[in-house]
Amino acid sequence: MHDIRILHDLLKKQCPAIHAKRLSSLMTATRALLDGQQLSLTQLGRNITGKVAPKHNIKRMDRLLGNTQLHSERLAIYRWHAHLLCGANPMPIILVDWSDVREQTRHLTLRASVSVQGRSVVLYERVFPFAQYNSPVSHNPFLQELAAVLPQGCCPLIVTDAGYRNPWFRAVDALGWFWLGRVRGDVGFKRHDSQHWQSNKTFYPSANTKAQYLGAGLLGRKSPINCHLYLFKAAAKQCRDKRSSKAGRRHTDRRADGG
Structure with a gap:
């Protein structure tokens, strides 16, 4: 061919x-x-x-x-590919998410992608055992390898969905990169000009399809991180079969219990 x-x-x-x-x-x-x-x-x-x-x-x-030698050379292939995709863009928007390698297996893929003409193109990905899902044990080496793959001087914006928390954001910060994430659950937020913590859920009633800037402050009571908080609610999708927003949350969010 x-x-x-x-x-x-x-x-x-x-x-x-x-x-x-x-x-x-x-x-x-x-x-x-x-x-x-x-x-x-x-x-x-x-x-x-x-x-x-x-x-x-x-x-x-x-x-x-x-072949162990081929596995050690894979970063060189990813590096060349990343240079093609990000060489002319000093601040690419990189989407990071987990996905199943295959149904009924105990391995997951952590993948970094960029959008090219409406299509997701992989920059770098790595497989981890299910026991390391969504933890610093997998996140930290992944970010270090992603940094080794990206062109020199590249400062990306890392975009993640709900599920990634302050340890992840802090690891991205340590690389000098920008991050954008979605907050889920009951998370505390305190504006810099206030002495009081508020639950993120207190803002939900005023959310709409127009983004609202809530201010700069600290996110998370136990291990706070500086951030800018925005409130946004996406328009409801018109689907025939409307499912609960909680449907499917427990698919990959449960850790292995040894069974």
Whole structure:
């Protein structure tokens, strides 16, 4: 395929540390994925075209996926890709979120993406065990690796949905980056010009589709962080089957209990 050849030549030029045979196997796996649309070790091997028996191709993919050298070189590939996406933008807006690797598995992906012409394009991602979900054990190394991937001098705005709390925001702050998050639950907020803490829920009745600036202050009583708080309520989506806003919250928000 012509596009595979272009990708091969680009990686060979931009990531010269990747061994030629390893790069060739990586391109073979990429082509097998595009042809078969199935991402598993066995299916990658079976979808490789040629005269070689499937069992030998499966072993080839097994060696590739287990190659520790390739895993150590992945940051170079992400770095090249990030330079293409963010090289001309000193302050990209990066969306960070968790997603399931596969249903019924105990692993999750933490992914950083940018929006390109309305589509989400991955900048960097890493898989963590479910026990490390939404914790500093996964967040801190992820942010450090994301910093290593981004172009030098890049100062992104990290955007997250509800669920990320002050330890995450503080880790983003430590990198000199900006952050934007959504507050969920009962969280305390104290304006700098006030001595009294307020629950974020006290602002909910006045929320509407026009953003309101509530002021600068401290967020969170136990481990407060400086921030600017805004109040906003998105317009209700017109859906035939209206579900509770609480539906699905317990899907990945529960930690493993060893069972």
